[in-house]
Amino acid sequence: MAAHELRVLFRAAAGPRLGFGHLIRCRSLARALGVPPLVSLRGTARTRQAAVRLGFSLADDGTQALRDGGRPCVLVIDDPSAEHADAWVIRARRLGVPVATVHDLGLGYVTSDLGIDGSVRPHRAMRDRLGDLRGPAYAMLDPDVVRWRERRPAIVEPRRVLLALGGGSYVFALAARLSASLAAAHPGLRVRIAAGFTDAQRLPPLRHGEWVMARHGLGEELARASVAVLAGGVTAYEACAIGTPAIGIALTPAQALTIRALADAGALRDGGSASNPRHLTRLAPQLAHLLHDARGMRRLAAAGQALVDGRGIFRVADRVRELARHSKGGRHAA
Amino acid sequence: MSPPPGAAVDFAPPVIGAEEIAAAVAALESGWLSSGPRVKEFERAFATYVGVDHAVAVNSCTAALHLSLLAAGVGPGDDVITTPLTFCATANTVVHVGATPRFADIDSTTWNLDPAAVDAAITGRTRAIIPVHYAGRPVDTTAFAALGLRHDARIIEDAAHCVEGRSAGAKIGGTADFTCFSFYATKNLTTGEGGMLTTHSAAWADTARRMSLHGMSRDGWTRYARTGTALYDVVTPGFKYNMPDVMAAIGLVQLARLDERWRRRDAIWQRYDEAFSDLPLTRPAPVAAGDRHARHLYTVLVEPESGWSRDALAAALRESGIMTSVHFRAVHLFTYYAETFGFRRGMWPVAERVSDCTLSLPLSAGMREADVDAVIAAVRRHVRRLR
Numbered sequence: 001m002a003a004h005e006l007r008v009l010f011r012a013a014a015g016p017r018l019g020f021g022h023l024i025r026c027r028s029l030a031r032a033l034g035v036p037p038l039v040s041l042r043g044t045a046r047t048r049q050a051a052v053r054l055g056f057s058l059a060d061d062g063t064q065a066l067r068d069g070g071r072p073c074v075l076v077i078d079d080p081s082a083e084h085a086d087a088w089v090i091r092a093r094r095l096g097v098p099v100a101t102v103h104d105l106g107l108g109y110v111t112s113d114l115g116i117d118g119s120v121r122p123h124r125a126m127r128d129r130l131g132d133l134r135g136p137a138y139a140m141l142d143p144d145v146v147r148w149r150e151r152r153p154a155i156v157e158p159r160r161v162l163l164a165l166g167g168g169s170y171v172f173a174l175a176a177r178l179s180a181s182l183a184a185a186h187p188g189l190r191v192r193i194a195a196g197f198t199d200a201q202r203l204p205p206l207r208h209g210e211w212v213m214a215r216h217g218l219g220e221e222l223a224r225a226s227v228a229v230l231a232g233g234v235t236a237y238e239a240c241a242i243g244t245p246a247i248g249i250a251l252t253p254a255q256a257l258t259i260r261a262l263a264d265a266g267a268l269r270d271g272g273s274a275s276n277p278r279h280l281t282r283l284a285p286q287l288a289h290l291l292h293d294a295r296g297m298r299r300l301a302a303a304g305q306a307l308v309d310g311r312g313i314f315r316v317a318d319r320v321r322e323l324a325r326h327s328k329g330g331r332h333a334a
Numbered sequence: 335m336s337p338p339p340g341a342a343v344d345f346a347p348p349v350i351g352a353e354e355i356a357a358a359v360a361a362l363e364s365g366w367l368s369s370g371p372r373v374k375e376f377e378r379a380f381a382t383y384v385g386v387d388h389a390v391a392v393n394s395c396t397a398a399l400h401l402s403l404l405a406a407g408v409g410p411g412d413d414v415i416t417t418p419l420t421f422c423a424t425a426n427t428v429v430h431v432g433a434t435p436r437f438a439d440i441d442s443t444t445w446n447l448d449p450a451a452v453d454a455a456i457t458g459r460t461r462a463i464i465p466v467h468y469a470g471r472p473v474d475t476t477a478f479a480a481l482g483l484r485h486d487a488r489i490i491e492d493a494a495h496c497v498e499g500r501s502a503g504a505k506i507g508g509t510a511d512f513t514c515f516s517f518y519a520t521k522n523l524t525t526g527e528g529g530m531l532t533t534h535s536a537a538w539a540d541t542a543r544r545m546s547l548h549g550m551s552r553d554g555w556t557r558y559a560r561t562g563t564a565l566y567d568v569v570t571p572g573f574k575y576n577m578p579d580v581m582a583a584i585g586l587v588q589l590a591r592l593d594e595r596w597r598r599r600d601a602i603w604q605r606y607d608e609a610f611s612d613l614p615l616t617r618p619a620p621v622a623a624g625d626r627h628a629r630h631l632y633t634v635l636v637e638p639e640s641g642w643s644r645d646a647l648a649a650a651l652r653e654s655g656i657m658t659s660v661h662f663r664a665v666h667l668f669t670y671y672a673e674t675f676g677f678r679r680g681m682w683p684v685a686e687r688v689s690d691c692t693l694s695l696p697l698s699a700g701m702r703e704a705d706v707d708a709v710i711a712a713v714r715r716h717v718r719r720l721r
Contacts, residue, residue: 032352317352
């Protein structure tokens with residue numbers, strides 16, 4: 001099925017508290033499929049503004065988007081709430097629209113025509129279902145990650161650190177504090193802080209480090225950084241794929257699970273939880289230790305790249321396209 | 335390659351996914367459509383994958399074979415020995431350089447060119463040997479290398495089927511004087527049309543590269559890039575064999591996912607092997623220790639003892655929606671070769687038996703489990719019906 005014949009509707013949840021990872025994943029999938037990013041949002045008015053800035057067209061946030069002339073070939077749901085996701089699965093099925101659902105760590109798992117969980121610990125139920133896509137081979141990352149993975153050896157800069165912890169005022173204060181402690185402990189370190197999807201005007205001034213506005217993804221920033229400090233969201237998987245050694249510090253319990261699992265695989269260092277002052281205090285020395293441990297950095301990079309190859313988004317896109325084709329009675333239907 | 339209406343399983347559907355499409359679009363949007371930076375990158379990546387010093391991207395395996403023969407200095411008055419069980423291009427290119435194709439018989443177990451038969455066929459006119467890694471099974475590269483040294487003949491491996499192959503642990507592509515790969519639509523690594531020549535010799539690589547583009551001293555990228563100069567010389571009348579960037583962009587993605595897709599085909603291969611073990615069909619022989627079969631074609635021999643002729647079984651499978659193919663009709667039996675060189679049936683009997691009985695079943699990383707199930711069910715149903 002050609003891209004111009006494929007109409008995909010995304011249903012995603014996003015917002016300052018929930019983060020924008022679900023929306024970003026949908027945008028990545030739309031790019032890999034070569035389709036316009038059309039989303040029905042669960043979120044606030046500010047979330048809708050952010051989605052438009054990210055290049056999305058907004059569909060009706062009720063189910064009108066599934067009906068009539070706008071009927072999609074596939075509905076892709078990326079919402080951690082099982083209750084909300086399931087309601088959309090039921091509506092889509094009534095209308096004969098095939099559904100793919102995207103999950104993390106099995107949270108909010110619902111059954112659909114194609115379940116996708118690219119996390120290191122997918123839902124146990126998915127292991128029993130033929131056709132579901134499980135594990136980091138299906139991590140839905142920015143399609144450009146593959147390019148940055150190849151370019152990293154030529155562009156990585158020594159003593160450049162990326163802090164990417166997400167958005168929101170609490171996170172900004174935390175990032176500012178971390179950058180100050182890193183700068184104090186390591187003069188000459190270049191600290192770059194990802195600003196998430198916040199307006200530049202809303203960012204607090206920094207005494208140390210510089211804000212990075214990267215609406216089109218953090219691939220280049222990760223590829224240029226010698227080390228990154230990350231929360232346990234999509235960026236952690238991108239760091240693995242690109243081969244950027246990283247320390248994970250969790251802002252939510254789900255992120256703690258991801259960081260622990262990636263650390264168990266040798267692909268990330270576990271920096272603990274941002275809510276624990278002791279963990280925050282030890283982050284600067286932990287980072288210093290890593291920056292001086294060239295062998296350790298190589299090992300982290302190799303383990304990360306072995307775990308996540310960055311091509312998951314294309315594997316998922318191929319299966320979504322197949323789902324659309326077979327729902328229309330393609331020639332391979334046997 | 336298109337199946338008839340109602341067909342359920344294609345013979346070898348190419349695996350072109352979202353990543354290949356994105357790469358091709360990016361190449362088109364780059365504004366550079368002919369041979370350029372992506373071709374250079376593809377050549378580098380392919381040479382690294384194979385473990386060889388030089389790779390020259392061209393627009394077909396046929397072109398790679400032709401250029402190899404030219405670079406090796408093969409011409410009128412020379413003989414080149416190859417297998418009769420190959421695609422006609424292997425022998426055609428020998429004719430194109432003005433040399434004479436000679437054949438030696440194949441091994442009855444591996445269906446590859448038999449080094450002992452080649453040894454017996456070598457004469458003072460033999461200038462080159464072209465072993466073909468039939469269906470993806472590596473030839474005995476060590477034996478052919480020894481033959482080449484002993485008789486001062488160049489070894490040009492036809493690895494159209496064997497991009498992922500290994501012989502005695504060594505990757506195919508770095509074991510001969512020249513190795514020629516195909517990226518045709520049905521191949522394990524496809525760019526639609528395309529090919530690659532690999533060699534350890536810088537001089538041979540330079541000759542092949544120059545001959546692939548009219549014999550010009552500078553290619554388009556070095557003439558039209560901002561740092562380039564438009565001036566060039568023609569040092570020999572070459573050919574138009576260069577690969578465009580759009581094809582190389584697809585090839586780069588295919589190369590990166592080659593081993594992942596090999597694993598999928600290997601899994602299908604194992605399913606076929608198990609499912610057909612009790613049928614009166616001759617299945618592919620096990621792979622020698624240290625070798626890696628590229629899993630390009632799953633070919634069975636449909637011999638009279640099965641109660642079927644190959645063509646009747648192929649027709650029955652086609653009626654069931656299963657597309658098959660034949661690899662290959664022995665080249666020496668084709669009209670041109672029989673009439674021009676006096677070849678006739680009975681000269682290479684093992685190759686002729688395989689030629690008469692071989693049937694290739696669907697095999698592609700793009701096949702779903704339901705497709706594999708359908709192939710197995712149809713083959714079993716038809717073959718057992720006459721038992």
